Amino acid sequence: MKTLSEMAAAPTVEAKAPTQKRPLPFNALIGGSLLIVLVVLVVLAVAGIVWTPYDPLRLDLANRFLAPSWSHILGTDEFGRDVFSRIIIGARTSLWISLLTVLLAISIGTLFGLLAGYLRGWTDRLLMMVNDALLAFPGMLLALGLLAIVGASQYGIVLALGLAYIPTVVRVVRSTVLSLREREFIEASRVIGNSELYTMWRHIAPNCVAPLIVLATSMFGWAILSESALSFLGLGVPPPAATWGNMLASSRPHLVTAPWLGFFPGLMISIALIGINLFGDALRDRLDPRMSR
Amino acid sequence: MDTVKPLLRVSNLCIQVATDGPLAVDHLNFDMAPGEIVALVGESGSGKTMAARAVIGLLPPPMRVASGRIEFMGSDLCTLSYEQMRAVRGSKIGMVFQEPMVSLNPTLTIGQQMAEGLRLHTDLDEKTILARSLEMLRRIGIDDPQRCLNAFPHEFSGGMRQRIMLASVMLLRPKLLIADEPTTALDTLAQADVIELMLELTREEGTAILFISHDLSLVVRHAHKVVVMHNGKAIESGPTQQILLGPKAEYTRQLLEALPTRGHLDSAPVAKPLVDIRNVTIEHPGRQGFLFRGKPKRAVDEVSLQIAAGETLALVGGSGSGKTTLGRSVVGLVNPQAGEIFFDGIDILKSANREHRLQCQMIFQDPVSSLDPRARISQILAEPLRHVPGLSQAGRAERVRTILHDVGLSPIFAERFPHQLSGGQRQRVAIGRALIRHPKLVIADEPISALDMTIQKQILELFERLQKQYGFACLFISHDLAAVERIAHRVAVMQQGRLVEIGTTAQVFDNPQHAFTHRLLAAANPLVRRDDGSYQLRSSAAL
Numbered sequence: 124m125k126t127l128s129e130m131a132a133a134p135t136v137e138a139k140a141p142t143q144k145r146p147l148p149f150n151a152l153i154g155g156s157l158l159i160v161l162v163v164l165v166v167l168a169v170a171g172i173v174w175t176p177y178d179p180l181r182l183d184l185a186n187r188f189l190a191p192s193w194s195h196i197l198g199t200d201e202f203g204r205d206v207f208s209r210i211i212i213g214a215r216t217s218l219w220i221s222l223l224t225v226l227l228a229i230s231i232g233t234l235f236g237l238l239a240g241y242l243r244g245w246t247d248r249l250l251m252m253v254n255d256a257l258l259a260f261p262g263m264l265l266a267l268g269l270l271a272i273v274g275a276s277q278y279g280i281v282l283a284l285g286l287a288y289i290p291t292v293v294r295v296v297r298s299t300v301l302s303l304r305e306r307e308f309i310e311a312s313r314v315i316g317n318s319e320l321y322t323m324w325r326h327i328a329p330n331c332v333a334p335l336i337v338l339a340t341s342m343f344g345w346a347i348l349s350e351s352a353l354s355f356l357g358l359g360v361p362p363p364a365a366t367w368g369n370m371l372a373s374s375r376p377h378l379v380t381a382p383w384l385g386f387f388p389g390l391m392i393s394i395a396l397i398g399i400n401l402f403g404d405a406l407r408d409r410l411d412p413r414m415s416r
Numbered sequence: 417m418d419t420v421k422p423l424l425r426v427s428n429l430c431i432q433v434a435t436d437g438p439l440a441v442d443h444l445n446f447d448m449a450p451g452e453i454v455a456l457v458g459e460s461g462s463g464k465t466m467a468a469r470a471v472i473g474l475l476p477p478p479m480r481v482a483s484g485r486i487e488f489m490g491s492d493l494c495t496l497s498y499e500q501m502r503a504v505r506g507s508k509i510g511m512v513f514q515e516p517m518v519s520l521n522p523t524l525t526i527g528q529q530m531a532e533g534l535r536l537h538t539d540l541d542e543k544t545i546l547a548r549s550l551e552m553l554r555r556i557g558i559d560d561p562q563r564c565l566n567a568f569p570h571e572f573s574g575g576m577r578q579r580i581m582l583a584s585v586m587l588l589r590p591k592l593l594i595a596d597e598p599t600t601a602l603d604t605l606a607q608a609d610v611i612e613l614m615l616e617l618t619r620e621e622g623t624a625i626l627f628i629s630h631d632l633s634l635v636v637r638h639a640h641k642v643v644v645m646h647n648g649k650a651i652e653s654g655p656t657q658q659i660l661l662g663p664k665a666e667y668t669r670q671l672l673e674a675l676p677t678r679g680h681l682d683s684a685p686v687a688k689p690l691v692d693i694r695n696v697t698i699e700h701p702g703r704q705g706f707l708f709r710g711k712p713k714r715a716v717d718e719v720s721l722q723i724a725a726g727e728t729l730a731l732v733g734g735s736g737s738g739k740t741t742l743g744r745s746v747v748g749l750v751n752p753q754a755g756e757i758f759f760d761g762i763d764i765l766k767s768a769n770r771e772h773r774l775q776c777q778m779i780f781q782d783p784v785s786s787l788d789p790r791a792r793i794s795q796i797l798a799e800p801l802r803h804v805p806g807l808s809q810a811g812r813a814e815r816v817r818t819i820l821h822d823v824g825l826s827p828i829f830a831e832r833f834p835h836q837l838s839g840g841q842r843q844r845v846a847i848g849r850a851l852i853r854h855p856k857l858v859i860a861d862e863p864i865s866a867l868d869m870t871i872q873k874q875i876l877e878l879f880e881r882l883q884k885q886y887g888f889a890c891l892f893i894s895h896d897l898a899a900v901e902r903i904a905h906r907v908a909v910m911q912q913g914r915l916v917e918i919g920t921t922a923q924v925f926d927n928p929q930h931a932f933t934h935r936l937l938a939a940a941n942p943l944v945r946r947d948d949g950s951y952q953l954r955s956s957a958a959l
Contacts, residue, residue: 306785306786307780307781307782307785307786308785308786308787308788310749310778310780310786311778311780311786311787311846311849312788312799313749314747314748314749314773314776314777314778315777315799315800315802315803315849316770316773316774316800316803317799317802317803326788326791329788329790330788330789330790412789412790412833412835413789413833413835
């Protein structure tokens with residue numbers, strides 16, 4: 124009889140299929156190498172605090188628009204500032220702003236999403252009404268409006284972009300919760316005698332992690348880009364401070380004569396985005412008990 | 417039979433997972449004559465579905481036919497091109513799937529879906545197609561076929577949808593119908609209906625049926641030949657009677673023995689009722705319309721019944737009869753609109769005391785969705801203990817170890833996740849979670865209907881043993897009368913929200929009073945074990 128029950132273990136084929144489709148070593152390889160890319164970026168950002176090849180803010184009008192060479196490996200910009208030094212300094216600002224933005228949007232959005240999805244009824248209707256009203260504005264417009272109120276600064280951007288992204292998070296979390304709350308393990312938790320709050324925290328929230336990670340990693344990308352867009356409009360981190368976004372923005376008039384000014388910040392943004400996205404995928408698989416052994 | 421040229425001959429069929437994987441089907445052989453009904457029986461993972469899918473050329477990607485021949489009407493299906501195979505599908509070989517809820521496209525009307533096959537495989541004009549569809553719908557017992565053609569699938573019940581599915585497949589008059597567990601998702605009554613209809617339609621057209629099922633008792637009633645499959649191999653095959661009278665293989669015998677027999681011959685223990693349900697009425701709110709809500713739907717209508725301490729009361733009825741809703745109201749998941757429910761003398765609807773919740777646990781139907789996919793088994797089992805005061809960490813761990821042992825799982829399962837367990841093992845965990853707090857009452861909502869036959873038997877046995885050990889009362893909600901007969905002291909029958917009959921198991925099964933009970937019994941498991949170890953159809957149920 125024991126063997127019979129073990130043979131019947133075959134129906135789990137369905138559950139195991141994803142692991143077979145995704146060979147883990149390959150995944151681990153990608154995840155690992157991208158983790159390294161991220162670590163290098165972070166080290167770069169942190170190192171910038173203590174050391175940069177040149178002072179990123181020092182003007183050197185004699186050496187404007189130098190092409191990449193051994194003394195200035197990524198060249199110099201229109202004020203003769205060393206591009207490599209500015210990229211190092213910019214890494215810190217850009218990544219820090221994006222990180223804070225994502226954390227703000229995810230934490231507040233998750234909270235409201237959980238409440239709306241789990242409590243339903245009037246709470247849900249009220250929250251979603253406000254949420255949909257916010258969603259109706261383009262995120263950029265919302266951020267611009269908010270920045271006009273709080274003023275352009277590093278944390279002003281974080282606040283503005285964070286608030287602009289919250290509605291999306293609320294939507295995603297709420298829809299996940301709506302499908303989860305119909306599952307029997309939620310009822311089982313109630314039958315056990317667990318409070319609603321405990322059920323929400325212990326059983327619903329952890330099961331929202333997968334879509335949240337995917338969302339967070341793509342939001343990280345939006346944040347870097349939006350920050351550049353805001354800088355471009357003159358509402359970003361005010362000069363002379365460097366971010367990848369405002370470097371890209373200020374390179375525009377010189378795109379033909381000094382293409383490296385735009386190329387390298389753009390390259391850094393791309394590398395960071397790809398790295399974060401793939402890292403997010405790997406992280407999601409890692410955190411899902413169904414994917415890892 | 418041998419003189420007739422076979423319609424389908426499967427010889428040495430091997431199906432492999434990818435090019436170097438294990439064999440899902442291993443040298444399978446069987447013949448089908450025109451009009452013959454052949455049953456492929458086996459548990460999940462036995463390869464029965466894969467064999468059938470190979471016949472219609474729809475193996476899911478990693479699977480492939482490694483060797484062997486599938487001769488159908490004189491040509492080898494394995495050698496046909498994609499286009500040639502498409503011409504065979506639908507017109508010569510039809511297929512009915514297991515899940516009526518998802519096998520019809522929800523965005524197309526019934527008429528559009530029925531016409532699809534005819535448009536593809538015949539040159540009939542729209543008018544003839546319409547006429548044929550209408551005629552077919554009339555034949556399957558749809559009152560208003562014109563309206564049905566314009567209706568969408570969600571307007572029909574599962575049984576109805578399966579009839580419609582069957583109708584649209586049979587519209588093309590295929591020579592062979594593959595029915596893959598066509599009734600597993602339906603309740604007993606709808607099951608009997610659909611099978612009868614299937615037999616009727618195919619008899620008229622002379623269509624052969626390849627019937628795939630895990631339920632041996634269902635199959636032997638209708639099939640001419642049975643092929644018992646296990647781990648991809650045909651363990652035993654032959655005429656149905658031969659298999660029933662003298663099952664040769666050990667595995668076939670196990671399958672037959674898995675059919676439950678009557679258990680409790682002793683009458684119910686007489687005791688003060690633990691649960692006293694008085695005139696309970698429960699309504700589901702109506703559908704939200706444009707301005708107003710629709711009329712509420714009465715799911716449970718003035719039901720009164722008692723459950724004594726330590727007894728098992730089975731609640732049977734078709735789907736939609738309100739049995740699950742009633743069960744949920746006892747654990748407090750649904751609030752009745754009227755009536756009283758006393759638990760141990762306390763009115764649980766009025767009292768704010770949550771004590772009864774601790775004494776009242778529930779086992780759910782679907783072991784896949786009833787366990788949190790992100791929690792380890794030990795965490796799932798320990799969770800109810802949060803509400804037991806004064807229990808140390810070590811005490812909790814000890815209780816988890818004990819319950820794992822009691823439900824027959826080895827301690828290594830403690831650190832696993834639900835997806836690493838089979839359906840039967842998951843249901844054991846669900847039972848353990850319900851019992852770890854030693855409740856006085858357990859509500860089991862169709863606890864075995866999602867499991868394979870032999871696993872069902874194991875779970876029922878486990879349930880009985882645990883009931884003796886822990887002494888809980890049980891409200892056993894099920895549409896499976898065979899299981900009920902085995903496990904219940906008393907049986908209550910519900911139809912459309914009303915309680916129509918209640919009595920001891922012997923009374924209800926041997927001398928049913930209500931017409932609905934008669935119908936339920938006639939549709940249920942018909943096999944009886946004889947003293948010499950052979951099986952025969954129960955005379956009253958034979959068709």
